[in-house]
Amino acid sequence: MRQLGLLLATVMCSTASYAVVNGSPVTQSEYQDYVVSFSNAHTANCSGTLLGGEYLLTARHCIMPISGANSGVIPSYSLSIKQGVTKSTALSYERTFTMASSFSSVNASADKDALAADIYNDVVANYPLNGGANLITWPYVSDLVILKLNSPIPHTTGGILAPIYNPTTDATLLPKNTDFVFRGWGYVDEAESQLADTMQKTTARLFVDYKDGVNSVDLFDVRYGFYKTACTDAVAAGCQWYQKDYTEFYSTSTGRPTVGDSGSPVIHNNRIFGVLSKGNIIYVRQHEMADLTLLMDAFVPYFNKVLYPYSPGKHIKSGDTTTYSIAVPVQNMTPNAILFTPVLNDSTGLFTADMTDCDRLVESKDGCVINVTFNAANQAITTEKSASIYLASGLSIPLTVDFKSITSSVVDSGNTGKCWFRRRQFKRHSLIYIGSIVHLAFTNEKTERY
Structure with a gap:
């Protein structure tokens, strides 16, 4: 079953990074300074989330290849970080990072399997007349990493790491059909020729709840492509639940994420639910986040502290009466x-x-x-x-x-390294799944991870 899941997963493209096409600009008052952009020797443009000033949460593919001959090899431990709504005037930081060995357990299948088993018990309880939805195991993508910076980066705002569904409290914290705002600095045009200088935003949502059993046959919409729908029959005939470490979401307004800013956090009500991972080549309003639901237990020994913004407060001008x-x-x-x-x-x-x-x-x-x-x-x-x-x-x-400035031309330097990037062409195996029929089409496409 994991092999089938691996085939089906290839419909989602791997790309260099992710952002917002046809979005609208984020204002200075809307910007939260714990969300930053960065570049390194592996990518020209990704985003990340500062946690307590010391840590950066981002997509793992922003730091290293996660497939191929060099999978898992970090080409450089240096980051160039921009903090500000407009990159050309943003505060600049050069930092190095480490990944503590204990973090390897966060990506371990056993840890995820244990928490998924608890959630599946809750799923089964929703369909009491037929023993519950069928469990479908899916390959873990593990496209998430937390970096420990060599020197803190101050930030006045912050968020709470959260699962989409909490099995301890039986609470769905990011419910289906709830609009949230996605923000990024990537390409702003359909031709992918112009990167955003000012952060852009768009609206997105989930179509099913995390613990919903879903129908075995996906629905189709010309805008969203194939998407899953929740089972509503307690008998659960043909109902399935997917054990995986990513969650699909969909752009619902004119703007949509695209190449330019992987690692951007998915945020709602002060909670961070995951980071942008990748999207569908064919149905461009369909995206994936590497979500935190199966990782929360493993985060505890890694942090082992109380987290809050590094420097909560405000930067204002002298004489401000606001x-x-x-x-x-x-x-x-x-x-x-x-x-x-x-x-x-x-x-x-x-x-x-x-x-x-x-x-x-x-x-x-x-x-x-x-x-x-x-x-x-x-x-x-x-x-x-x-x-x-x-x-x-x-x-x-x-x-x-x-009265500190929120813009600067001076770089706050740590241990630095030169930044460069490569864009690649990959042969791609595109796949469409309709009911129980798998159609494979081999195409030669640009497939840069977001």
Whole structure:
């Protein structure tokens, strides 16, 4: 069955990187500075997600080949990182990275199999009259990596790592037919001739829930191609559930991701559900994210700490009178529950905080958000301000409102290496799956991973 899955998976193309064609520009106020773009010796343009300033979550194929003779070989441990909505004026960082040996367990099939088994039990419970949906095992793509940077990169915003479906709470955190905004810096035209300087955005959604059993015969739509639909009959005749480490999503507006920005996070409600991996050559509104659902348990020993933005707050101009809202996501990535008893420490009188969501026992892998308001009275701010939030013994989060520039022509250098990239032509095995019939067509196509 895994061999069949491997054949079917080839309908999704491998490409260099992914972004938004016919999208709309992201404004400075919409941009979140924990999402960055980068280049290295393997790719000219990918995106990543900063976690606690020290880590970068991205697509594994942005760092190394994941197939072929050089699969798994990292050509360079140097990254050129851009932080800002517009790349030509963005803050620039040169960093090296390591991948801790413990991270290898994140891609281990045994870890994923164990968590998938828990989820499948929940799937079976939805179809009680026929023993549940049939389990179809699928090849693990493992197109996800977390890099430990040699020097932190400050970021004021952040997100919470999350599964699409949480078997512990039986909660679907990214439900089907829920619109989310995808953002990227890749090509902006159908001819793939112009990379975006300013980040672009478009709208996307899932068509089935993560734990839905799906019908064995896909539906077809001229816009989306072949797509799966949920079984609605409790008898579950012909119903299937796919055990895999990626999830399909679909562009629903005029814009769509395409070559230019793999590794961009899929975000909804302050949660990071995965990174953009690849897309369909034929049906260009069909995409895949390498999702985090089967990885959450393995992340805990890798991080083993509480994660939050490296420098939560705002960068403003002197004299600013604006009232600002600052969301501070906090996530317990230790193996044990932690009792958070948040207290705001503020000598300026300019910060207030709604800490209700975090005022509780926070289980391992769980997260919460503290919502801070700064300058509710609209004073003119002429000096930099700071405060802090006490969470638990030995754990306090700094808050800073400063006058630092969000653009720069100066590079913050670490250990650096030259950046270059190659574009390749591959012979591609395109495949269409209709019901139980597999049609293979061998074509010679450009197939750059997103």
